Amino acid sequence: MAKLNFLNKFFNAGPLILLYYLSISEIDSNLEKVFEIFTFNLPIIIIYFWILKRPNIMGTGHIFVAGLINDVVMGFPLGISSLTYLVVCFFSNYVRNKSVNTTIASDWFTFFIALIFANLLFFLLVNNFSDVTISYVKIGYNTFFTLFLFPILWLLFSLYQANFIGGQDA
Amino acid sequence: MSVNRDDFSIAFRSALLQRGGAQKFSILSLIILAIFIFFLDVYGFTLVQKTRSIINDIIFRVSYIASSPSRLIPNASKSLSSHFLLKKENEKLKQVIENYKSLDLNLEYLTNENKNLRKVLDAENVINTEDIINSKNIVLAKVLIDKNSPFLKSIVINKGTQSGIKKGMPVTQDNYLVGRVVDVNFLSARVLLLTDLNSRIPVTLGSDSAQAILTGSGTKNPKLEYLPEDYVFENVVTIFASGKDGIFTPGTPIGKTTTNSDTSSNDVKLFVDPNQLSFVTVNLIRQNKENF
Numbered sequence: 001m002a003k004l005n006f007l008n009k010f011f012n013a014g015p016l017i018l019l020y021y022l023s024i025s026e027i028d029s030n031l032e033k034v035f036e037i038f039t040f041n042l043p044i045i046i047i048y049f050w051i052l053k054r055p056n057i058m059g060t061g062h063i064f065v066a067g068l069i070n071d072v073v074m075g076f077p078l079g080i081s082s083l084t085y086l087v088v089c090f091f092s093n094y095v096r097n098k099s100v101n102t103t104i105a106s107d108w109f110t111f112f113i114a115l116i117f118a119n120l121l122f123f124l125l126v127n128n129f130s131d132v133t134i135s136y137v138k139i140g141y142n143t144f145f146t147l148f149l150f151p152i153l154w155l156l157f158s159l160y161q162a163n164f165i166g167g168q169d170a
Numbered sequence: 171m172s173v174n175r176d177d178f179s180i181a182f183r184s185a186l187l188q189r190g191g192a193q194k195f196s197i198l199s200l201i202i203l204a205i206f207i208f209f210l211d212v213y214g215f216t217l218v219q220k221t222r223s224i225i226n227d228i229i230f231r232v233s234y235i236a237s238s239p240s241r242l243i244p245n246a247s248k249s250l251s252s253h254f255l256l257k258k259e260n261e262k263l264k265q266v267i268e269n270y271k272s273l274d275l276n277l278e279y280l281t282n283e284n285k286n287l288r289k290v291l292d293a294e295n296v297i298n299t300e301d302i303i304n305s306k307n308i309v310l311a312k313v314l315i316d317k318n319s320p321f322l323k324s325i326v327i328n329k330g331t332q333s334g335i336k337k338g339m340p341v342t343q344d345n346y347l348v349g350r351v352v353d354v355n356f357l358s359a360r361v362l363l364l365t366d367l368n369s370r371i372p373v374t375l376g377s378d379s380a381q382a383i384l385t386g387s388g389t390k391n392p393k394l395e396y397l398p399e400d401y402v403f404e405n406v407v408t409i410f411a412s413g414k415d416g417i418f419t420p421g422t423p424i425g426k427t428t429t430n431s432d433t434s435s436n437d438v439k440l441f442v443d444p445n446q447l448s449f450v451t452v453n454l455i456r457q458n459k460e461n462f
Contacts, residue, residue, distance in 0.1 A: 021236065024229065024232060024233045024236050025233060025236040025237045039320030055193060059193055059194055059195075060193050060194070060195050060196075060197055060200055061194050061195050061200070063200075064195075064200045064203070064204065067204070068207075069229060072222075072225060072226055072229045072230075073229060073230075073233050073315060074319050074321075074322060075319075075322050075324050075353070075360055076322070077208055077211045077212050078207050078208060078210075078211040078222060079203075079204040079205065079206075079207035079208035079211060080204075080208055082200070082204040082207070083201060083204040083205065083208065086197055086200050086201050086204060087201075089197055090185050090186060090197050090201075091185075093184070093185035093186075093188065093197065094181055094182060094185035096185075097180075097181040097184050097185055097188075098177070098181045125208065129208070129209070129212050130212050131368075132322065132368060133367050133368050134321045134322075134367065135321075135367055135388050138320055138321055138388055139321075141320075142320050142321075
């Protein structure tokens, strides 16, 4: 029984562990070596999906800390990734409050709005308030591929939720 | 209509202020905190910089450990395949050593000739090449983090102010320019690669020593800008740092221009692949700006 309880806790913590690991490790979702313009933001998809479906397994404090770690590793001004993640978190929370039953299509559409707003904020803050310059074309590609890959990851996370976490959506 | 507006405001407020369960903090408070940290960091107060430096050192070490499985797997397969090719490689290396021996003799001759010519010119502020070669002015550093960010092209090395590294120092690999130090902590430093969008290096090229600026474009190959008017690449030419900025050692090789068929692109193929860096050297000599 205790072993089962531990496994449950481990599976529940899975998305959070993945978020932290993506923030701190060299493993990233930038596949420029394969295809020059192919980059996507996996942490944003993780945050949006799990805040929407299971807010109990992903605390906002953890998201904030993961953002700070990501800033340090990437070399961005501190707080910028946290802000981006929290904006996505806010949109996801809002959609969860307003909707009863969501589908992949509705989630995809609302994710598009959240992603555009979060990346716009990121771009404006970095380009206007720091020494770092970022190409809007790169941001555009990143936004496009993140949006493009959302349904695939939505299905993968839904499978994970159904098999390892279980229960109803929040 | 008013019901709809109420719904909106309730959902909006709830999304911003809701707490409970795993949500120990409201999103609004964390957003305010993130904005506060961002502006503290951007406007660079001394205390914040020192704190960030300590945090950087800790996180870079943790990141290095966390990324070790991803490095171990490809390394293991590489070493296994290289083991089988050892004999062949040995023969090749012997041949390479012979080539280098002959090149070394040429180099010695050229160095002596160069010294004599400099004496003849009676040049001031001549950089002593022996100083550059001298190991006390060079720090060998290991690449801790090589996170291939889609926006910033930089690496983190395991040497910092403790080893005498300062902001702006040039970084090389096999004497080829790789980038420059942009952020220094006590035990680590961040190196901005030549391919980064924020990188600008004064360079010289061709037999007529044309001056230009090598600009990172965020892609694999940086570009040459501010070339002399109507400059035409007659052949593939090697690009060297001109040292006009007083940062880079004049004559440090950087790369070659790509094919001469497309003269409009001005792309430069770097001698060092920025995605394959494992050890780099930091040149501790600070150049002085040229006096005219």
